[in-house]
Amino acid sequence: MQEDIMEKLDKHDLRKTIIRKDVLKIFVQAEGKALSSKDIEQALENPDRITLYRTLRSFEEKGLIHQAVDGSGTSKYALCSEDCTVHEHQDDHAHFHCTKCEQTICLETGPRSPVNVPEGYIVRRSYLVLEGLCRRCANP
Amino acid sequence: MQEDIMEKLDKHDLRKTIIRKDVLKIFVQAEGKALSSKDIEQALENPDRITLYRTLRSFEEKGLIHQAVDGSGTSKYALCSEDCTVHEHQDDHAHFHCTKCEQTICLETGPRSPVNVPEGYIVRRSYLVLEGLCRRCANP
DNA sequence: AAAAACTTGCAACTTTGTTGCAATAACCAT
DNA sequence: ATGGTTATTGCAACAAAGTTGCAAGTTTTT
Numbered sequence: 001m002q003e004d005i006m007e008k009l010d011k012h013d014l015r016k017t018i019i020r021k022d023v024l025k026i027f028v029q030a031e032g033k034a035l036s037s038k039d040i041e042q043a044l045e046n047p048d049r050i051t052l053y054r055t056l057r058s059f060e061e062k063g064l065i066h067q068a069v070d071g072s073g074t075s076k077y078a079l080c081s082e083d084c085t086v087h088e089h090q091d092d093h094a095h096f097h098c099t100k101c102e103q104t105i106c107l108e109t110g111p112r113s114p115v116n117v118p119e120g121y122i123v124r125r126s127y128l129v130l131e132g133l134c135r136r137c138a139n140p
Numbered sequence: 141m142q143e144d145i146m147e148k149l150d151k152h153d154l155r156k157t158i159i160r161k162d163v164l165k166i167f168v169q170a171e172g173k174a175l176s177s178k179d180i181e182q183a184l185e186n187p188d189r190i191t192l193y194r195t196l197r198s199f200e201e202k203g204l205i206h207q208a209v210d211g212s213g214t215s216k217y218a219l220c221s222e223d224c225t226v227h228e229h230q231d232d233h234a235h236f237h238c239t240k241c242e243q244t245i246c247l248e249t250g251p252r253s254p255v256n257v258p259e260g261y262i263v264r265r266s267y268l269v270l271e272g273l274c275r276r277c278a279n280p
Numbered sequence: 281a282a283a284a285a286c287t288t289g290c291a292a293c294t295t296t297g298t299t300g301c302a303a304t305a306a307c308c309a310t
Numbered sequence: 311a312t313g314g315t316t317a318t319t320g321c322a323a324c325a326a327a328g329t330t331g332c333a334a335g336t337t338t339t340t
Contacts (some may be wrong), residue, residue, distance in 0.1 A: 038296090053298080055318095067211075069211040074295090112253075115268065115270060117236060124239070125272070130266045131267070155285095177328085190328090193329080
């Protein structure tokens with residue numbers, strides 16, 4: 001698993017620094033859960049906030065993680081599937097956002113039916129967010 | 141039109157103060173375009189920033205405007221359709237977000253096919269965001 | 281017209297995120 | 311392994327977006 005992390009960093013052309021290993025480990029352990037900068041700050045104790053932001057940006061640029069739009073206002077990130085590359089993210093799945101515990105998870109969703117946009121508009125990506133209560137919060 | 145605005149405020153149980161009339165007028169004129177707090181600040185000259193935030197919150201609570209999730213990070217709002225009530229928003233349409241000019245518009249979209257969520261999860265609302273270039277930015 | 285209820289505007293503060301720069305660590309080639 | 315190159319870190323300073331408490335000012339109700 002330690003090797004897994006090293007390999008991932010290597011494959012995505014990222015230097016193996018302590019914080020990167022730590023952050024990536026947290027993402028791997030989170031298993032499809034989207035994490036905010038704050039979540040990670042709390043998991044690691046006292047990482048430099050700025051360095052963390054930059055780590056997240058690098059990870060995203062190199063195709064290791066993707067932003068999970070969830071309507072909560074703050075950015076969240078989740079581990080990409082294996083086939084994301086530096087140049088193009090392939091994370092077309094929807095995200096579920098629990099309004100009670102504020103957790104966001106990636107859903108396994110197939111391709112969506114296309115939506116009509118006005119003449120002349122170009123669609124590059126789309127995000128689908130489902131909002132409601134997760135299992136834990138729905139059944140207290 | 142002035143009467144229209146007064147009526148809307150009345151119907152939604154909001155006091156008719158100067159800033160509320162002004163802000164609502166801007167939303168009516170924006171015609172389906174989603175506006176950020178900043179957009180409105182610029183349209184009105186020097187409104188109190190805090191009061192504006194509170195105005196937007198009241199409008200949303202009373203079902204006059206709805207948040208338009210667009211993945212841009214900052215909150216945007218657009219006028220609700222007539223049948224939104226205080227208790228339940230009905231704005232199920234998608235939003236288009238132009239990554240160049242940062243404008244967001246409401247799209248007229250029909251009902252979407254439901255997405256599978258894990259056992260026990262409850263979906264209350266969903267947001268669909270299309271991201272790309274608007275007509276103006278796509279054809280320079 | 282006065283009382284009650286709500287709204288405004290100000291100060292102060294929090295959270296989230298960015299930039300510039302010197303010091304440091306990782307990587308590559310001897 | 312050693313050193314040079316290049317990328318990364320950590321700090322300070324800053325900026326944007328948003329919130330809270332409270333006294334003063336408006337609406338609305340009676």
